[in-house]
Amino acid sequence: MSEPVLRLVGISKRFPGVLANDNVDFELAPGEIHALLGENGAGKTTLMNVVYGLYKQDEGQIFIDGRQVEIHDPNDALARGIGMVHQHFMLVPVMTVTENMMLGHETTRGLRLGLLSDLDPDRVAEEIKALGDKHGLSIDPEAYVRDLSVGEEQRVEIVKALYRGAEVLILDEPTAVLTPQEAEDLFSIMRSLIAEGKSIIFITHKLKEVLVIADRITVLRDGRVVGTTEPSKTTEAELAAMMVGREVILQVEKGPAAPGEAVLEVQDLQVRDLREQMAIRGVSFTVRAGEIFGIAGVQGNGQAELVEALTGLTPVEGGHIFMNGQETTHLRPRAITETGIAHVPEDRHKHGLVLVYPLDENLVLQTYYLPPFAKRTFLQPKEVRENAIRLIQEFDVRTPSVRTHAGSLSGGNQQKVIVARELSRDIRLLIANQPTRGLDVGSIEFIHRRIVEKRDEGVGVLLVSSELDEILGLSDRIAVMYAGEILAVMPAEEATKERLGLLMAGVREAPDSIAAD
Amino acid sequence: MATSEARRSSRRRALLGRLAIPLLAIFTALIVASLAMVLSGTDPIKAYLALAEGAFGSQVARVETLIKATPFLLAGLAIALAFRGGLFNIGVEGQLFVGSAVTVFIGYSVELPAAIHIPLALLGGMIGGAVWAGIPGYLKARNGAHEVITTIMFNFIALRIISWAIGVGGPLRAPRTVVPETPAVFESARLPILIPDSRLHAGVIIAVIAAFVVYWLLWRTVTGFELRTVGANPNAARYAGINVEFNIVRTMALSGALAGLSGGIQVLGLAPYTFTTGFNVGLGFDSIAVAVLGSIHPFGVALAALLFGAMDAGARLMQLRTKVPIDVVTIVQGLILAFVAADQIIRRLYRIRTETEEGPVSLSQSWGGGS
Ligand SMILES: Nc1ncnc2c1ncn2[C@@H]1O[C@H](COP(=O)(O)OP(=O)(O)OP(=O)(O)O)[C@@H](O)[C@H]1O
Ligand SMILES: [Mg+2]
Numbered sequence: 001m002s003e004p005v006l007r008l009v010g011i012s013k014r015f016p017g018v019l020a021n022d023n024v025d026f027e028l029a030p031g032e033i034h035a036l037l038g039e040n041g042a043g044k045t046t047l048m049n050v051v052y053g054l055y056k057q058d059e060g061q062i063f064i065d066g067r068q069v070e071i072h073d074p075n076d077a078l079a080r081g082i083g084m085v086h087q088h089f090m091l092v093p094v095m096t097v098t099e100n101m102m103l104g105h106e107t108t109r110g111l112r113l114g115l116l117s118d119l120d121p122d123r124v125a126e127e128i129k130a131l132g133d134k135h136g137l138s139i140d141p142e143a144y145v146r147d148l149s150v151g152e153e154q155r156v157e158i159v160k161a162l163y164r165g166a167e168v169l170i171l172d173e174p175t176a177v178l179t180p181q182e183a184e185d186l187f188s189i190m191r192s193l194i195a196e197g198k199s200i201i202f203i204t205h206k207l208k209e210v211l212v213i214a215d216r217i218t219v220l221r222d223g224r225v226v227g228t229t230e231p232s233k234t235t236e237a238e239l240a241a242m243m244v245g246r247e248v249i250l251q252v253e254k255g256p257a258a259p260g261e262a263v264l265e266v267q268d269l270q271v272r273d274l275r276e277q278m279a280i281r282g283v284s285f286t287v288r289a290g291e292i293f294g295i296a297g298v299q300g301n302g303q304a305e306l307v308e309a310l311t312g313l314t315p316v317e318g319g320h321i322f323m324n325g326q327e328t329t330h331l332r333p334r335a336i337t338e339t340g341i342a343h344v345p346e347d348r349h350k351h352g353l354v355l356v357y358p359l360d361e362n363l364v365l366q367t368y369y370l371p372p373f374a375k376r377t378f379l380q381p382k383e384v385r386e387n388a389i390r391l392i393q394e395f396d397v398r399t400p401s402v403r404t405h406a407g408s409l410s411g412g413n414q415q416k417v418i419v420a421r422e423l424s425r426d427i428r429l430l431i432a433n434q435p436t437r438g439l440d441v442g443s444i445e446f447i448h449r450r451i452v453e454k455r456d457e458g459v460g461v462l463l464v465s466s467e468l469d470e471i472l473g474l475s476d477r478i479a480v481m482y483a484g485e486i487l488a489v490m491p492a493e494e495a496t497k498e499r500l501g502l503l504m505a506g507v508r509e510a511p512d513s514i515a516a517d
Numbered sequence: 518m519a520t521s522e523a524r525r526s527s528r529r530r531a532l533l534g535r536l537a538i539p540l541l542a543i544f545t546a547l548i549v550a551s552l553a554m555v556l557s558g559t560d561p562i563k564a565y566l567a568l569a570e571g572a573f574g575s576q577v578a579r580v581e582t583l584i585k586a587t588p589f590l591l592a593g594l595a596i597a598l599a600f601r602g603g604l605f606n607i608g609v610e611g612q613l614f615v616g617s618a619v620t621v622f623i624g625y626s627v628e629l630p631a632a633i634h635i636p637l638a639l640l641g642g643m644i645g646g647a648v649w650a651g652i653p654g655y656l657k658a659r660n661g662a663h664e665v666i667t668t669i670m671f672n673f674i675a676l677r678i679i680s681w682a683i684g685v686g687g688p689l690r691a692p693r694t695v696v697p698e699t700p701a702v703f704e705s706a707r708l709p710i711l712i713p714d715s716r717l718h719a720g721v722i723i724a725v726i727a728a729f730v731v732y733w734l735l736w737r738t739v740t741g742f743e744l745r746t747v748g749a750n751p752n753a754a755r756y757a758g759i760n761v762e763f764n765i766v767r768t769m770a771l772s773g774a775l776a777g778l779s780g781g782i783q784v785l786g787l788a789p790y791t792f793t794t795g796f797n798v799g800l801g802f803d804s805i806a807v808a809v810l811g812s813i814h815p816f817g818v819a820l821a822a823l824l825f826g827a828m829d830a831g832a833r834l835m836q837l838r839t840k841v842p843i844d845v846v847t848i849v850q851g852l853i854l855a856f857v858a859a860d861q862i863i864r865r866l867y868r869i870r871t872e873t874e875e876g877p878v879s880l881s882q883s884w885g886g887g888s
Contacts, residue, residue, distance in 0.1 A: 334758030351756040365757040
């Protein structure tokens with residue numbers, strides 16, 4: 001094999017209380033897609049942040065094209081041809097795509113040039129367009145970032161990296177937020193980049209994807225390299241075992257449901273989205289105690305608005321919502337929560353966590369004002385702390401301490417914090433939107449088991465997911481949402497990937513095949 | 518899980534990290550100002566020594582430092598509290614005016630036993646400040662009007678109303694004076710003097726207590742949890758069932774109450790125990806620097822207030838000894854604010870990486886029009 005474009009030798013990185021990377025060796029060949037796998041908190045993002053100059057390694061060397069280099073900051077990394085698209089995007093929503101590109105440019109060179117004189121927006125826009133067209137990354141340079149879908153935003157990030165001359169592209173869990181179609185598109189973009197001689201490091205938790213797209217696979221566990229292999233020489237199950245260190249059951253085990261009374265009843269619900277468009281157009285369904293009701297659908301077909309309306313975060317335009325027998329249509333979020341609802345929100349950074357808060361405070365986000373966490377108006381730090389210690393242990397959240405800030409946890413561990421908080425409360429209805437996004441296979445197995453346990457305790461579960469495997473594996477009944485409507489509701493036994501796939505694409509079935517609710 | 522020993526040492530490191538930027542900012546500001554002094558032909562070391570002596574060199578100096586630090590502390594707390602709630606209260610200046618006016622009015626219009634009169638007058642001032650801050654808070658909660666704009670406008674409104682009230686024929690105007698001022702408050706409303714024959718009034722103690730109360734409020738009460746959550750992530754706050762709109766009003770009112778207290782203590786604590794338009798001008802703005810330098814933490818604000826108080830107290834002696842104009846102190850204070858606010862400059866200068874696990878509270882967030 002030719003000289004690696006990027007070679008890491010003995011990289012170690014320590015954080016207070018954690019050894020995030022432990023003597024890691026890693027090689028990236030030119031024109032290669034190298035997948036990086038590992039449990040939540042294994043140190044994948046940290047390793048890449050070291051390469052991208054966000055962190056300075058405590059030990060070890062970085063070689064680019066065979067030469068040892070010191071990378072002080074991202075500008076340094078970019079100057080050496082390394083670009084990174086983060087797990088959580090870093091674009092400015094109120095600016096256009098072009099302005100976002102220039103923003104990076106201005107910080108790299110602006111000071112030295114004194115003025116932004118060489119930044120002609122029209123020229124930048126043209127270059128962006130040309131770059132995009134070449135790799136099938138269609139983006140509108142004039143569009144405001146806040147108006148873009150997640151998939152589009154990600155493309156902007158990729159183009160931004162390319163625009164600044166990246167030869168090595170690091171993609172940190174790019175597919176976690178994409179629809180299956182968008183993921184396909186991303187893969188063809190990646191292939192097109194490889195054909196150009198660029199190299200890609202690809203982080204993901206989806207083993208299927210790895211087997212499809214990667215040339216080589218390196219697995220990290222507890223900050224150490226477990227091994228490097230190739231797709232042709234391995235299987236999903238073997239990769240899962242390598243990551244987690246034990247056999248993982250990829251299939252959910254559950255008995256038949258014993259549905260009870262209705263815990264959630266939605267009647268002809270109508271909701272507008274932020275742009276005042278009708279996002280939910282007359283949706284009706286019922287979730288019973290002791291069943292998992294799955295809503296499948298391509299992201300952006302109203303699922304987000306549905307969940308926000310149910311939980312009181314978005315006003316309801318028309319129709320009725322009943323929870324546990326009580327009308328909650330126009331109640332405030334607190335009142336809805338208090339009827340016995342838990343909500344795992346779709347966006348963990350926007351709604352789910354206060355990143356600057358330590359874990360113990362995040363773990364009482366809805367209960368801070370109730371005993372035992374508060375007596376009258378006084379917080380009880382000891383109780384808050386003990387609650388955190390218990391949940392962190394129970395849900396295997398990898399963190400140095402309960403006072404660690406949520407923002408410094410790995411993405412998957414942040415998700416576990418939210419799930420732990422929501423599942424640990426005394427509830428009758430669980431509304432879970434993409435509950436396992438960004439989790440490793442072991443954690444997904446665990447969370448799925450917990451959701452089934454909740455069901456068996458008699459909790460009604462509304463599961464929203466764009467992962468068909470998750471919907472099919474967990475649900476007792478399945479609805480498909482398309483363009484703000486529910487196209488069909490069916491018992492899980494009658495659902496197949498093909499049938500759901502067609503419905504998700506908006507193909508309506510003949511009326512007689514739609515199962516009655 | 519880390520051992521308690523490791524936890525303690527990591528906490529110590531975190532504290533050190535938090536102190537580093539402010540200390541380096543002060544240091545850098547002093548250096549930059551000393552360059553200016555060298556250029557104008559004075560010896561900066563001599564000037565700074567005189568400044569220090571004027572601030573700490575004698576009992577009179579120390580008392581003066583404390584007296585000057587007191588309003589900084591209270592007004593700085595007002596700003597810090599609002600910051601924690603995600604609000605940039607530029608209106609402390611106006612709230613302080615309104616608070617002083619109410620306090621002085623209660624102070625001179627009735628005569629009561631001191632044990633009632635002082636608390637009543639201060640409480641009145643706090644309510645005045647709270648209302649004056651609460652209205653912009655309500656406008657933000659209700660209509661999304663940005664508090665930076667509205668509080669600035671409320672500063673002007675307060676200034677104008679009060680100039681009229683203490684102007685010729687105004688309702689608060691003292692009889693038979695040539696300058697625009699109110700009557701002096703009764704003896705019974707004046708704050709007790711702590712050290713006989715000095716100017717050190719009990720306001721210092723009130724301010725220190727206020728710092729503890731704010732700390733306790735922020736981190737030990739349900740109200741504080743809500744306030745901080747709204748400030749740190751309004752979306753998560755809504756998700757958590759917190760009434761964001763109500764909290765905006767409440768945070769502004771609490772902030773305004775502290776501002777009002779800051780003003781009230783000035784009129785009840787210092788001769789001539791009256792209120793004039795020239796009274797404490799700019800304090801509300803300087804306190805932004807105090808709050809920011811103090812890392813918007815009550816105890817940090819206390820240290821910063823002490824520093825600013827010392828600089829103000831020592832400036833006179835510095836001018837006397839070295840002919841360096843008092844304004845240099847203002848320059849230093851301005852530079853400190855600039856360096857702390859634009860901490861990237863300091864980080865670059867001293868090669869401090871931004872990878873601490875402590876997410877710093879972003880001062881710019883309230884500009885983004887959070888809610
Ligand atoms: N800025 C930080 N401060 C303190 N600890 C950190 C920081 N960043 C990461 N860590 C810790 O380092 C470890 C590795 O985190 P990292 O984000 O690299 O995991 P990851 O492999 O990307 O996981 P995930 O799949 O969940 O994204 C975790 O234990 C995390 O808590
Ligand atoms: Mg990660």
